[in-house]
Amino acid sequence: MALEARSFEVYGFTIEIHAGGRRVWPPSFKRFINDKMDRGELSVGEVMKTCNVSQSLVYKWRGDVRRGGRVKAKIKEERMFSEVIVQEDPSVPDSLSEIVLRGKQLEITLPASYPVSDLVSVIHALS
Template identity: 80%
Template sequence: MGMEVRSFKVYGFKIEVHAGGRRVWPPSFKRFINDKMDSGELSVGEVMKTCNVSQSLVYKWRGDVRRAGRTKTKVREERLFSEVVIQEDPIEPEVPTEIVLRNDQLEISLPASYPVSDLVSVIQALS
């Protein structure tokens, strides 16, 4: 005999109720609640009453959403890294011959004489 997962709907979201009565609140539901409270469409009290939850749980959901947002930003920042390599002339090692810009999606080779101000723009565009 398998375990039956019950569910109910609140604010248009399906909330699963596992064995022992534990409700599983999906991240999309938490984001919805956070957005509605930020816009003033819902109050903490309304959410508590409608969802039959404590005030501390509503604030925990808000914290979960905010932490998830910071994590996404952090991951995005890590992806913005671009490698800049200056290739030197093998005969005259002090004289660069080209500049190579690399990130996880492409590689661009530019002549060593490429204007620095334009080089900065190219690097920013890669980000």
């Protein structure tokens, strides 16, 4: 005898109930809840009561939406900024000008004629 999948309706969405009673909340439902809460049309308490879920699950849905979906492994993202200082010295001929990229542990010197598009690639590779 095969168990039949059940479902119920909430806020116009069909929520599947798998064998064992696990409810499957679709991403579109999570986005809907997040949008309504952002606009002040729903509160966390209302969602908890209507969906029969915990406060932590409602906040997890919000996090899922803001991250663009469920993330299994947490990835630490660190943004780096580079300061670019242009120092012109009229006493130095153009043939002797150079581009110096300095980091905490690295210094790269390139000729002033180095192509800008390639320079951008070098800076991205270093960050």
